[in-house]
Amino acid sequence: MPLPKAELHLHVEGTLEPELAFELAARNGVKLPYADTDELREAYRFQDLQSFLNLYYELMAVLRTEQDFEDLANAYLARAAAQGVRHAEIFFDPQAHLSRGVEMGTVVEGLWRALGRSEEGHGISTRLILCFLRDESAESAMETLQAARPYLDRITGVGLDSAEVGHPPVKFREVYEAAAALGLRRVAHAGEEGPPQYITEALDVLGVERVDHGLRCMEDPELVARLVRERIPLTLCPLSNVRLRTVDTLADHPLPAMLDAGLLCTVNSDDPAYFGGYAGDNFDAVQRTLGLTEERLRELARNSFLAAFLDDDEERRQRYLAEVEAYTFP
Ligand SMILES: Nc1ncnc2[nH]cnc12
Numbered sequence: 001m002p003l004p005k006a007e008l009h010l011h012v013e014g015t016l017e018p019e020l021a022f023e024l025a026a027r028n029g030v031k032l033p034y035a036d037t038d039e040l041r042e043a044y045r046f047q048d049l050q051s052f053l054n055l056y057y058e059l060m061a062v063l064r065t066e067q068d069f070e071d072l073a074n075a076y077l078a079r080a081a082a083q084g085v086r087h088a089e090i091f092f093d094p095q096a097h098l099s100r101g102v103e104m105g106t107v108v109e110g111l112w113r114a115l116g117r118s119e120e121g122h123g124i125s126t127r128l129i130l131c132f133l134r135d136e137s138a139e140s141a142m143e144t145l146q147a148a149r150p151y152l153d154r155i156t157g158v159g160l161d162s163a164e165v166g167h168p169p170v171k172f173r174e175v176y177e178a179a180a181a182l183g184l185r186r187v188a189h190a191g192e193e194g195p196p197q198y199i200t201e202a203l204d205v206l207g208v209e210r211v212d213h214g215l216r217c218m219e220d221p222e223l224v225a226r227l228v229r230e231r232i233p234l235t236l237c238p239l240s241n242v243r244l245r246t247v248d249t250l251a252d253h254p255l256p257a258m259l260d261a262g263l264l265c266t267v268n269s270d271d272p273a274y275f276g277g278y279a280g281d282n283f284d285a286v287q288r289t290l291g292l293t294e295e296r297l298r299e300l301a302r303n304s305f306l307a308a309f310l311d312d313d314e315e316r317r318q319r320y321l322a323e324v325e326a327y328t329f330p
């Protein structure tokens with residue numbers, strides 16, 4: 001039995017495996033510029049975040065109907081359950097669909113058809129987090145938030161993703177204020193490729209409660225001290241960092257130093273279909289390569305539930321935390 005954990009940094013579009021991409025392409029009459037799944041996998045050699053994003057957006061062309069989004073989410077939930085995920089907070093990128101003529105309702109209702117049955121079907125509780133694309137305008141983000149208003153009973157929070165450098169958090173100040181006024185939780189990618197200053201801005205200007213990635217905080221000791229003091233969770237994605245060359249090799253990953261510094265770290269998969277592993281694979285990889293002790297792994301799992309947006313269901317959080325403490329490693 002795998003260690004129970006929450007996944008807090010997972011882009012549902014990043015769970016599109018090549019096999020499902022071809023299946024959906026055939027179903028929707030979409031022509032992909034790859035002969036087969038092998039040729040597509042060959043394209044998964046990324047130089048940086050942008051080279052990954054190019055492929056990530058290109059493949060979204062196969063996602064067209066509610067059924068497509070339901071199938072995508074169901075495939076993820078099945079894989080996640082097999083790797084010990086008990087709770088998943090799932091990002092989606094509506095602007096990447098709206099711009100192709102796929103409506104907000106198609107995306108949210110499609111995802112919800114899977115998420116609404118996830119507890120019975122996969123034993124996973126879920127939350128949905130709407131992400132704004134930071135390389136699009138603030139006006140577009142605000143329009144997207146407005147388009148989501150009929151679906152807010154299904155959406156827990158907002159996030160910020162896509163190309164980071166040159167798109168500082170401050171650009172989205174008003175959108176995040178509007179999201180907060182609607183009662184939405186706030187997170188943002190910061191310090192993945194962008195500088196530590198973006199992490200500070202995400203906290204101070206956007207009021208985020210968790211930082212996605214946050215890796216580059218390690219360049220600024222005062223920021224580390226603040227993150228420790230304020231118990232700000234970081235949603236790290238080790239295999240993603242290797243594939244996008246944020247770190248040279250997994251052995252160079254600062255996770256052990258971050259835990260030693262007292263940071264509230266969690267381990268997640270980001271875009272598992274592209275980066276070589278789901279949540280459990282990320283745990284296994286850091287255990288193997290970074291030599292994390294069982295107590296460190298238990299700490300990561302505990303942190304994931306502490307950092308989860310389960311404030312409306314504390315009883316469930318305590319149940320999950322008890323599962324973590326009772327877990328015996330094989
Ligand atoms: N790792 C990542 N960083 C920024 N935007 C993303 N969108 C999907 N994955 C992402």
Ligand SMILES: [Zn+2]
Binds near residue numbers: 009011161212270
């Ligand atoms: Zn991400």
